Amino acid sequence: MNSKTNHQINVGHPNSAQSSANPVTFWLAPARNFVTHLGPVSRGFIMLLVLLLVAILSVAPLFPHRVTPASAPLDVFSGERAMTHLPVIASEPHPQGSPAQARVRDYLVGQLTDMGLEVEVQRTAGLENVVARLHGTDPTGAIVVLAHYDTVSYSNGAADNSSTVAALLEIMRSLSAGPAPLNDVIALFDDGEEAPDIFAGTKAFVREHPWMSDVRVAISIDTAVAGPISINEAGPDNGWLVHALARAYTGGAWTSFSGGGQYNSTPFRNAGILVLALEDNYPYKEKHTAEDLPGIISAGSVQQMGEQTLAIVRELGGLDLTNPWGEQETFFSVPFLGLAHYPEAWSLPLAITAGILLVLALGLTLWRGFASWRGLAVAFGTILVTVTLCGIGVNALKPHLPGIFGWKTYAWPDWPEVIPPYGGLAAAVIDLIVLGLAVAAYILARRWSAQGDFSLAGLVPFLVPAVALAISTPRTAYAFIWPVLIGSLAWIAAAIAGRKQMKWSQDLAATLAALPLVMLLLPFLPGVVMSDGMKSLEILAAIEALLLVVILPVVDGLSVRQPARK
Numbered sequence: 001m002n003s004k005t006n007h008q009i010n011v012g013h014p015n016s017a018q019s020s021a022n023p024v025t026f027w028l029a030p031a032r033n034f035v036t037h038l039g040p041v042s043r044g045f046i047m048l049l050v051l052l053l054v055a056i057l058s059v060a061p062l063f064p065h066r067v068t069p070a071s072a073p074l075d076v077f078s079g080e081r082a083m084t085h086l087p088v089i090a091s092e093p094h095p096q097g098s099p100a101q102a103r104v105r106d107y108l109v110g111q112l113t114d115m116g117l118e119v120e121v122q123r124t125a126g127l128e129n130v131v132a133r134l135h136g137t138d139p140t141g142a143i144v145v146l147a148h149y150d151t152v153s154y155s156n157g158a159a160d161n162s163s164t165v166a167a168l169l170e171i172m173r174s175l176s177a178g179p180a181p182l183n184d185v186i187a188l189f190d191d192g193e194e195a196p197d198i199f200a201g202t203k204a205f206v207r208e209h210p211w212m213s214d215v216r217v218a219i220s221i222d223t224a225v226a227g228p229i230s231i232n233e234a235g236p237d238n239g240w241l242v243h244a245l246a247r248a249y250t251g252g253a254w255t256s257f258s259g260g261g262q263y264n265s266t267p268f269r270n271a272g273i274l275v276l277a278l279e280d281n282y283p284y285k286e287k288h289t290a291e292d293l294p295g296i297i298s299a300g301s302v303q304q305m306g307e308q309t310l311a312i313v314r315e316l317g318g319l320d321l322t323n324p325w326g327e328q329e330t331f332f333s334v335p336f337l338g339l340a341h342y343p344e345a346w347s348l349p350l351a352i353t354a355g356i357l358l359v360l361a362l363g364l365t366l367w368r369g370f371a372s373w374r375g376l377a378v379a380f381g382t383i384l385v386t387v388t389l390c391g392i393g394v395n396a397l398k399p400h401l402p403g404i405f406g407w408k409t410y411a412w413p414d415w416p417e418v419i420p421p422y423g424g425l426a427a428a429v430i431d432l433i434v435l436g437l438a439v440a441a442y443i444l445a446r447r448w449s450a451q452g453d454f455s456l457a458g459l460v461p462f463l464v465p466a467v468a469l470a471i472s473t474p475r476t477a478y479a480f481i482w483p484v485l486i487g488s489l490a491w492i493a494a495a496i497a498g499r500k501q502m503k504w505s506q507d508l509a510a511t512l513a514a515l516p517l518v519m520l521l522l523p524f525l526p527g528v529v530m531s532d533g534m535k536s537l538e539i540l541a542a543i544e545a546l547l548l549v550v551i552l553p554v555v556d557g558l559s560v561r562q563p564a565r566k
Contacts, residue, residue: 043504044555047511051518051554057335058519061253062228062526064300068307075178077170077310079303085111085166086294089149090158096150096192096200097126104149105130108189111169115176117187122209129201130189133211134175141216141321142184143313145171146202148193148222148264158294159225159280160287165189167224167306174310181317186211193264202267216321217241218268219276219312224305226298227282227530228253233263234276239326239343241274246331246339248315252308253527254339255332256475274324278309281531285411285418330475335519347474350481351466357488358459364495365452370506375453382445383457383549390434391542398537401426416534427529427537434541438548451553452491455510458550459487462517479520487513487550510553517547 067079088107094100105121105128112119112132122129130149133142147164151157172187190201197203206212231254234241245254263277280301286292331341365371398416402409407420420426442454466480490512498505525540525547 043507047507047554050511051514051551054335054515054518055522058523059526061251061304061333062523062530064228064252064298064304067299067303073177075174077167077174077303077306079170079299079306081173082166082170082302082306083297083299085169086158086162086297089165090156090162090292090294093151093153093155093157094149095153096195098153101128101150101191108149108165108169112172112187115173117172117176122205124204124208125200127191127201127204129191129205129209131205131209131211132172132187134172134181134185134187136181136183136185136317139183139214139321140319142186142211142214143217143219143316143321144186144188144211144215144268145219145221145309145313146188146190146205146264147220148191148201149189150191150194150201152194152288154290155288155292156290156294158292158297159284160223160292161193162294163224163297163302164221164305167221167302167309170306171310171313175313175317178314181314183216183317183319183321184214185313185317186215190264198262199264199267202264206267206271212271215268215273216324217274217276217316218265219278219309220263220265221305221309222264222277222279223282224280224298224301225282225284225296226301227280228527229278229280229301229305229308230258230531231255232258232277232279232281233265233269234331235274235328236269237325237328238274239329240324241276241326242329242331242341243326244315244319245276245312246341248308248311249333249339250304250308250311251333252304253333253523254308256330257332257479276312278305280305283414283418283531283533285414285420287414287418328475330478332478332520344474347470347477347481348467350485351463351470351477354466354481354485354488355463357492358456358463358484361488361491361495362456365456365491368495368498370452370491370495371450371456372453375449376457378445378449379453379457379549380460382441382449382454383461383546386438386441386549387461387542387545390437390545391538393433393437394430394541395538397430398534401534414533418533419529420534423529423534426534427526427540430537430541431525431544434544435548438545439552442549442552446556451506451510451556452494454549455487455513455553456491458546458553459484459513461546479524482520483513483516483550486516507554507556510556514551514554517550521547 068076070078070080072078089104092100094104108130109119117132117134119132122131145168147168148161149165168187175185188205190205192200229252265275265277269275284296286296328344329341330344331339334340405422405426409415412418462480463484466477466484469477490509494505494509525544528536528540
């Protein structure tokens with residue numbers, strides 16, 4: 001059942017009569033013809049606009065806001081419809097075994113019964129799991145989607161986890177209103193997830209429920225509050241599943257950078273079932289407090305959670321579930337293309353190839369005069385000093401932020417792993433400080449270096465984690481491999497294509513070197529804040545400085561006085 005989607009970018013085929021002696025120059029001719037008549041400032045503005053567009057498209061999934069209205073067809077997931085369940089489910093704390101939990105249980109049973117599903121309550125050891133089954137037309141197994149519906153004793157649990165309980169109700173309504181899938185779909189609203197024996201309800205289903213024998217894939221959904229939905233786990237041996245994910249991709253923030261850990265699907269994984277764990281990792285300060293109320297929930301996050309989960313279930317619902325395994329793969333979203341993926345085993349060969357290409361790029365640019373030994377040394381030294389100053393400076397500033405912004409950190413047990421009021425503003429101010437320092441350092445150092453020196457020297461620090469992660473954690477190496485690989489290829493092409501006087505080729509190479517960083521690493525800056533809160537501000541400042549030294553050469557014409565044209 002494995003299938004692959006091959007993406008090819010066709011840029012044209014040269015006619016043999018038109019081909020020049022230098023094929024690289026021929027292939028780059030359209031770009032050359034457009035930019036050669038532009039001055040450095042015009043090129044800088046165009047490249048800046050390109051980077052901004054790519055940056056916006058890359059970061060946008062981190063801030064879900066689109067919500068499908070309740071007037072949409074019933075077979076479409078509607079975040080607005082899902083949100084109508086939230087005031088009922090999260091009206092009061094409902095821990096395991098409480099009267100409030102019984103009221104939520106009855107509400108779930110009533111809603112699922114009205115959909116025409118087979119519904120029952122699994123009672124065992126003080127737990128009450130609500131389970132519902134949508135029968136397929138020709139099942140090869142069952143897909144179980146689970147969301148725990150209990151809370152801690154002192155919290156209404158709007159985010160954790162009434163938000164995804166509401167989403168799962170809407171998912172099942174959409175499935176029951178649409179064409180019947182081939183495979184069975186089971187909704188498991190498990191009890192006792194917050195109990196001292198964590199995942200107690202899931203364990204009980206795995207251990208005792210007769211439907212467990214049909215389960216081939218388990219998808220857990222947990223928390224949708226105000227951020228993007230991430231894939232915290234997919235696997236093990238996830239190749240078959242990743243191909244299905246790529247076909248079901250709806251534009252959310254999906255990446256294999258996360259992985260492992262303990263989630264509500266863990267008992268299924270331990271039982272040998274293929275699992276997928278989806279969660280909004282947003283570090284909201286209201287977690288497990290009396291402030292976890294429906295008002296903090298973003299309907300956009302619920303929409304992203306439900307829409308993506310529904311698409312995955314529908315995709316899996318039409319596949320043969322007999323053997324849902326495959327070679328472990330890494331995967332990540334790419335603007336315009338969708339979900340890119342390939343075997344994790346490719347990570348180390350790709351990292352080594354990137355290193356070889358970077359050495360070749362350095363050699364060719366030195367030969368062409370696009371870079372110099374002195375310029376590379378100046379650029380690398382500037383990078384080292386700037387990154388160090390940014391990291392140390394933000395580390396010194398961070399203890400003073402609570403006083404500056406009036407944060408009541410004593411009320412947040414998870415501080416600094418929360419986003420406080422105006423936390424986004426604090427992060428933005430730090431970003432501007434780092435930007436100002438990086439720009440000043442770049443302009444100063446460019447007196448003794450060239451555009452290519454900074455672009456190439458800036459790629460070197462990314463090669464180290466590319467190789468290290470390819471060896472230790474290959475699913476995460478992609479974020480560092482591809483910037484080095486593509487950036488090196490861009491400078492190799494520029495060195496082959498033109499002379500030092502052909503400034504357009506250097507501008508194009510610098511842009512191509514920066515684009516993978518903007519696509520793959522830039523989203524991590526807000527993404528880490530939206531998962532770890534204020535914990536890692538100094539590390540993020542250092543990473544931002546590293547990104548800027550590769551990005552600033554793209555807008556070289558805007559920041560550095562250029563020599564007069566000959």
